Amino acid sequence: MINRTTLTNLWFNKRGRGYLLQLLVLLGVTTLLAIIASNTIANLQKAGLTSGFGFLGDQAFFDINQRLIEYTSQSSFGRALVVGLLNTVLVSSLGIITATIIGFFAGVLRLSDNWLVSRLITAYVEVTRNVPLLLQIILWWAILTSLPKIRDSIPVFGTLFLNNRGLRAPAPVFEPSFIWVFIVFIACLFFTFLLLFWARRRQRRTGKIFPVGLTALALVATVPLIVFFSLGQPITWDIPARTRFNFQGGFNITPELLALWIALATYTGAFISEIVRAGILSVSKGQSEAALSLGLRKNQTMRLIVIPQALRVIIPPLTSQHLNLTKNSSLAIAIGYQDLVSIGGTILNQSGHALEVVAIWMAVYLSLSLATSAFMNWYNKRISLIER
Amino acid sequence: MSSPKDTPNVYTAARPPPAASVGLIGWLRQNLFSSFSNTILTLVSIYLLSLAIPAVLDWAFWSSQVSGDNRFDCKVEGACWAWLDQRLGQFLFGFYPDGERWRVILAFVLLFAALLPWLTTGVPGQRYLRWFSIAYPFIATVLLAGGFGLEQVPTDKFGGFMLNLIVGLSGIVLSLPVGILLALGRQSKLPLIRWLCIGFIEAVRGVPLITLLFVSNILLPIFLPPDVTLDSIIRVIIMVTAFASAYMAEVIRGGLQAIPSGQYEAANALGLNYWRSMRLIVLPQALRISIPGIVNTFIGLFKDTTLVIVIGLFDILGIANAMVSNPDWLGLSTETYVFVAVFFFVVCFSMSRYSMWLERRLSGQRH
Structure with missing residues (x-):
């Protein structure tokens, strides 16, 4: 027992x-x-079927229209995947930048005391948030591909041309002497940082405030411009010119990339605007009133008191929206934009190495999201309120 | 001589507020033209609206057309809705046999009876209706798939908005309990269980749903014994549930963390064991806090049901894609997708309004 x-x-x-x-x-x-x-x-x-990653060296035999690096149908599966990964990175970074800008503007405007503007923004947010992203991507793509043919392209601002093959835009051509403008620009940036450092130390020691913002603006904006013009404007634009059947010069943004970009930016922008709104509302009015009564100017109040506290609330969900956008860019497969998932799908069908391809997908997206959450934890720790 | 005390108080009647601060003009001044920049914003918005609204109305209604047999009958500048009467059935039911569609409609009507006792209070016979809603999944399965004297309908005939509803609702009903268990597991004191839950949640949240659907389509058959096959809709439901429950777990974890530890301790002090303290004390409060997040996850899940097109199922978006590439209706893509968008907007928007109503009602109940 x-x-x-x-x-x-x-x-x-x-x-x-x-x-x-x-x-x-x-x-x-x-x-x-x-x-x-x-x-x-x-x-x-x-x-x-065999398993293992040896197949990545085999010849791919398929073409990729949208590519940032050299690739032909003789290239390997591995290189095709890299092309796909770069395409994912391209559309995600474009989308993240645009969505953040849209989101901040929409979030601030929705809080505006202008009745009409805040209603309009509300309508935008509600419509984009309540319709599936995949549907929005396909809808934008359908609209862009039903534009007129190349012959009847719609000119935008004179130098951009919209047609059913995408957007043709002027391409910048850099002359060798442009490198000097770039070097001067970097030097000015570096000097601004030194200045900021020095000004902060002086303010801590003596209490005197040095107008860093204005000086920095003058440095970074004017000096490179002066160099630019004194070198005789070493940048020219390759403006697309219409030929009989196509355009000569400039570069083309495919309708797939454009549709995906617009849809991801407007969809995520709506979510970001809600985050920004909540962030601004979370800073109590007493904070800005206290700052004003301490004698801070209005823009100082915004910059030193309100924004830092709002960012504390905004940044963590903002990064997760950026991550969502990156993951959502995989919906590209529905309109044939060749991103990591879409090219992986093609490889999977051709080679039959399902396990390996899925493992690569998971590894890429997981490392992206783990890196993001590591950043978020670090940031949270850095800015979290230390009470008592 | 009279002292100031004796002077009778003389009240002057309040003057009316300035005409410019009340009524329509006051409202306009306050809300649209309060400052220079606001005036500019208002004028720009009015200008943009005056361009957009007539154009959209003209496209959708005034110069649209509703009759015709194929795209060659569409002779108008605006939208051509001629396909609606031919194709509406497919958009709603997919390839479900014509004669059996009453079963889908009946299941849809019964759905409301099943949902009602959970969504609101004060329904007559609420207790019996709850028993009914527990039985509802079986009733619906029999109605839709057949059996018990009803003609069998294979699941590859399921499609259209009905498929979105099936996948979405199954995902919603299943992901809530799974999400609660995962959230509790993530808070568990037992390291193995905690790490398993964290691993699952982070792995699922880290990848796009599309790759999980590929897994369900390509890898699940490899993982299962060679002679076992799972229906493709069941596989999709499994994956969508797994995906949504990981997000649900994080939402509920937020709610659990917001409960003061005094509540846990009080439950322990009353002698409740783990499951009872969770069921009676902690979860009711945590779930109430997490309602907005839970409903947002539901809305996200419902929108994500359109992703089934990438593995070859014909939900409402799949039907739309098929119609757009059909030679009879080529080139009507904008009309078709706008029509589909309206469906989703109505469902998702009412879900979010419902959650706001619920939040308001519950916040009144708090002590």
């Missing part, structure tokens, strides 16, 4: 029960994994 008493003791002891429960869960999970593994091996053998 010893066996039974130990068992009952184990059951009525809180710690013992915990161990028992965890042991059972561990057993269950390992059994499940073992079953899946054996099934996978059996299924792969039955289908005559």
